[in-house]
Amino acid sequence: MNEERRKDGEFFDHSIPTILPSTNIEEKVPGDDKFVLFRTGLISILGGISETSVKLLYEKFQGSNTPIEDATNAYLDLPQSFTKPIIKSTPAIKEKKKPMQYEYQSRKRGIDSIIGNNEKSKFFKKETKPKTRNTSGKKSNAKPIGEPSVAEKPINDNKWKKYIGTINISCWCTRSVFSLKSIYEHNRLIFVNQPGSGAVYVNHKPENSNFKRELGRLTEEMAELIGPLLEDKAVVFESKLFYVYDERLSTGDSFVIRTDCFLSENIFEAPNSADYNDEFNADQIKMMKNSGGSIQAESRLKSLMLKLFDKLGLKSVQNTTKASSDDLNKPVILEDEDGDDSGSSEVENLEKNVEFDEEIAAGTPTDGTGGESNSEDGSLLSSNHIKDLYKNTEINNLQDSLPETTPNNFNLELRPYQKLGLSWMLQREKEYEPIGSNDEETDEISKDAVIEQLKLHENLVNPLWKEYTWPVLPDRLQDVDLPPNCNDQFYMNLYKGTCSLEKPIIKSNCKGGILADEMGLGKTITTLSLVLSFPKDYYYDILPDNHIEKIKDYAFSTTLIVVPMALLTQWEKEFIKVTKGKDHKLFIYYGSDSLGNLKRMLCGPNPPTVVLTTYGMIQSEWSKMDKLENLHRGTGLFSVRFLRIILDEGHNIRNKSTKTAKAIYSLQADRKWVLTGTPIINRLEDLFSLVHFLGLKPWSYHSLWKQCISVPFDTGKDVESAKELLKSILDPILLRRTKNQKDSNGKFLVELPPKHVRIEKLKFNKREDIIYKWLKERAVNSFNENVEAGLVFKNYSTILTQLLRLRQVCCHVDLITHTNDDTDNTLLTDKLDILNNKPLDQKRLSVKEDMEMVSLVRSIDKFEKEQKIPLEEINKLKNEIYDQYPNFDGVECAICTDDIKINTCVVTECKHCFCLGCLIEHFDFQLKHEKQADDETSEDSPLVIEKVFCPMCREEINKNRLFRTIKKNSNVVQDVVDIDTGSDYLTQKTISQNLKERDYIVRPFAPNQKSSKINALLIHLEMIRQESPGEKVIVFSQFTSFLDIIETELSKFEGEFDVLKFDGRLNLEQRQKILNDFDKPQFDEKKISVLLLSLKAGGVGLNLTVASRAFLMDPHWNNAIEFQAIDRLHRFGQLKNVEVIRFIMKDSIEERMLEIQASKNQLGETLTMSDEERKKRRLEELQKLFKQ
């Protein structure tokens, strides 16, 4: 409808109600009264006739002498032909109704008089317009209906007014009028407000007459709107009697008046006056404080104005024109339409899935990516909310408005987006000179142009103001005098309701902002490039000493960087790296008392470019200073005004009432920056503290912030407009880029090297196979029984336990024989446990089953032991081996022709040596072929003696009768003894004896002992070690006890692997130490570092880009978790290709888990799934898992 109006210019919605006077119909200026009359008349007859039909009818019958009559008849005959824009010629059929007669006649007269007066009006054009001063005695300019543009006398010469629209208002008649003639002749009505009563009366008051006659009153709704506006002298109303149903007006009748609305000069203010800018209206602040931070009075005006505007159809233009405006100072646009949307939403979905799964896992805390725990109090923002806010603040057209800046003397090539970030930061500091330097694409001229643009838009549009366009002045009002120098736009303060003709800007002195790039995008580097691009206040430097602007104690060439203690060294390192250690000094202000006189140093000659300190230092110094009553600011950090302060991890001050925050506020600087990846931790107050630190007026006043931002968000009232306001506050001062954003070339901001995730399927060794099959058979049977009996969910935890057992056997048999409590709890509740009604007291299998299993394992052990070399022979054989091989120099493995390495060497009974992997392969190959040869005979008895011939001498060799060699000096000798399942025939004595003579020792070896996965891992690690020694490798598992076993196994190869373990059992300090150790470069060229990482503890947050190889020892139910773990390596900073191997046991539950992972990925978890559906899904999954 709006569009129609605009298009037609003159034709407006005049749907005046026929009967219900309480309904007001907004109306805009009717230009063509003929149409209006036609339309009104028609509607009064035909009620619900549509606009289209009215227009069509008007077009058809406007030439007729009796247009309404003809049209009515036509419409009643064939309504459908006037509902579509196809006009059929319809014969006019007369069908007169009695009440319509009046109607028609009065219309007719009206039309006549209009026609007559249109000519007349020409003669009156030059007369001055009346102005209504909204004094208590309200006056409106009433014009006879026949003289729409007739001039009236000004009431007040000093005040101008400006037309904002016309509205039709229904009124009740309170005093009968028998002849409307007198009113029509001097058609000028005024509103009379009766304060207190809430009623607004409509009086007839002819021009040049003091005579006032009450006519009626406004409906309640309109009275509520118009009454206060009259009172505030904000709006001028000029009304005319517009429509009466009858020739006369009786009490209780309704009638319609047409009211032109004008903004009064009274509510215009000059928003850019000095006091406003700086102090944000000191009075107002005071008032807000007095009234407990409320700006009630003004918000009333504001809401009334908005309501009136709404009725007038006046809309703020800000949202629609923003994108097209050349508003360079708003580098952040609101719409996020670019292609990166899909990318980020994918990630979000993924994260959602993760969260979802975590939610199901009762008692498992959500991981950090989805958001912090939101459960503390109601006013916290949901993570989605925060995401939403961030989304709005994410930048993506920075490159359109800013050139890239490449800093000089910066010992590091910035990435393109970092260069843009630098440009933005310089712009925020109002240092335009360096912007675009060294940018090849920007020549000097265009650079100058850009800078001009930037300067022009230096000041921010005050986000409290909304822009409106004046409506077109209708012809009949052409002579209303305009305000001086009137632009096409005006602005309204959304919080006060006052208006302005000037563009309201904040002449902010706030230099700096919030750099909120996502973690990993290099905020530190970008910031250092700023520091070095503008290391000192040059303008200040060249001022003569006695200049008035010389400030005392201004450390004009020093930037203070405040960091958490843990990051001190990292900043130092980065600084040295980018400055090459030349030209710029760094001073670390940290430690005990003897830090000297900072003031003297900073204000003296040759001050350091950067002073690095910690939040702790500032807080402690502040505490001391506070006692000195703040007058004497000492000689430390508070004694000078810095050129610039940078807060790293700026969310440290998010709570404004903490000592740290207060201390930080007390620091003085010309420019202030906050670096944080998470500007909002969980509430908007977090952001306030940052804004307060930055000194971004007026938002740094807490009362205003609270009023405009926090309260709406907390109470849920007006959230949308508060959000918009917040956005417009943040837009200019906050820059946030995410890794998922793409640059102008459509590339991701951070291009990561490729990552290859490979699944390696492993076969069970004999021993594992036997145990797995045994367990599986039982699990399947009991599951099927449960399904038949419908008891699946009743015995859920038993089923889960069985699943867990199967998964454990896939890793290591020891995991089930030595049940390790620390893992089991979390693993059981891990995922499938939505039906947590039942306590997990059935965590273990029944005692009987456990016993059975242990005895099975024992029997296998026994069987193997029987094959082993008898104790008395071992020493003899060992000595023979020692004799034959004084060392292994120049000895080749006959199978792979590589040199024998002591730690992977296997010696046979016939004293031939091979690589472990080679010989095992030989075993497997031979046994497989043997089995194929006599397939029919052997009914796969679980216990088969594994023996083949020696590749060298064709002697029979038994898998359980092998020896391994171990390098001397290995401090795991004791372990070696223990590991041989209690067979301690390797006495301490023989070890020490032999240690003296050889550089290796020999021990009996049974390859089945170790898990297949560990074997495979060892082989891979050995390969990595040979290909790229010094490499760092990460091994993930969900079972901490498995990690323990892996640790023990790897520790045997002390000369080859440095093993570190990181799991949930460590405290913070231990964790940090382990990560630091892992970060250190591997000095031993032959070694590789291996970090054993629990999937749960290490899946989140850690940055492990020093490693590029990883092994996932066991699959998780949700492979998003696995990918998250992989992303610890595959993230910003990773320079190598990332190679990941996921070990999966063939023909085991793990393969089924992969299937479930895959199907889940296809379906996507539905968040709205009901419990029943979930149960159904779970059952399907279980059936898949247990299928034979």
Added chain:
Amino acid sequence: MSSLPKRIIRETERLISDPVPGITATPHEENLRYFDVLLDGPSGSPYENGVFKLELFLPDDYPMAPPMVRFLTKIYHPNIDRLGRICLDVLKNNWSPALQIRTILLSIQALLSSPNPDDPLANEVADEWKNNHDKAIQTAREWTAQYAK
């Protein structure tokens, strides 16, 4: 095709750098597991002065599984059939991963020196070898002169 194990590369290198007298084995450029082999007939045998062409292929399982070797040159020998297939224990059950291309080819050379008609592959030749030894040697010589040039 799986990647070439180190062992194959090393064996190939050694065959070139340290060749066995009377034996050359050259890998195909497009398939490094496929070798063209030239084998000199051992002196003192009916195959003396003959140069025999063989093909040798290393299967994926190599060295767990033996190489596949076949005579391309026609040869009159009780343990080699008309298709050039060789009956030799180390190429079958007695294969050991400790054996190499070099040792296998030497074994084949040795087989030419001392045929084993009691474990024949070409039965007619074996019969002749046993019953009419001189004629068999003669035929072998003739075939060598005729084909193994």
